[in-house]
Amino acid sequence: MSRKRVMRIVLSLVATLFLSLVALPTQASAKTTLKSFPTSLHRTWYHYDGHGRYDTIHFSSKKMSYAQYYDHKWYRSTSTLHYRNANTDSDKIKRHNSWVVGHTFHIGKANWTNVMGWNQSAGDGSSYKIETKTYHHKKVRVLSEGGGAEFWIDNHFYTSKGTAHKLGNHHFSGEHYYPKY
Secondary structure: OOHHHHHHHHHHHHHHHHHHHHHOOOOOOOOEOOOOOOHHHOEEEEEEOOOOOEEEEEEOOOEEEEEEEEOOEEEEEEEEEOOOEOOOOHHHOOOOOOEEEEEEEEEOOEEEEEEEEOOOOOOOOEEEEEEEEEEOOEEEEEEEEEEOOOOEEEEEEEOOHHHHHHHOOOOOOOOOEOOOO
């Protein structure tokens, strides 16, 4: 094999490894979970469903509440954030249906907060990031909710009902959304 060919193979392997590290989302590898939600999340966030209703998510330092209209019913839930060693086997922990654990991690330029059920042993939970986006030449604070196998964006939430109503289900460029089937 020529030296050029060996160099090309080595460079392609390095490039493939680099792209896989950049393109694939990283999961939280923290040894402990959050003791409180990041202060940037603390407030009520609104998402307009397009039918006159607003889904909400509210974060405080230790609580997360949501209200969502789905299938002709309102679903409401409040969960309390609790701290624990992330390596503890969830089967060995006492069941708490309204408790959640949280982790933070970094993908690209965004800091994400992942929330999972206290006893959740499968799945990735829901993750949230806050970014400033541009919409018609105006800056807007956006809470994006994501998850899934390829870390898709599911919804965007906004700081006011008016902004949520105006932007609705707007898709921002550069985001990776759930595919439409």
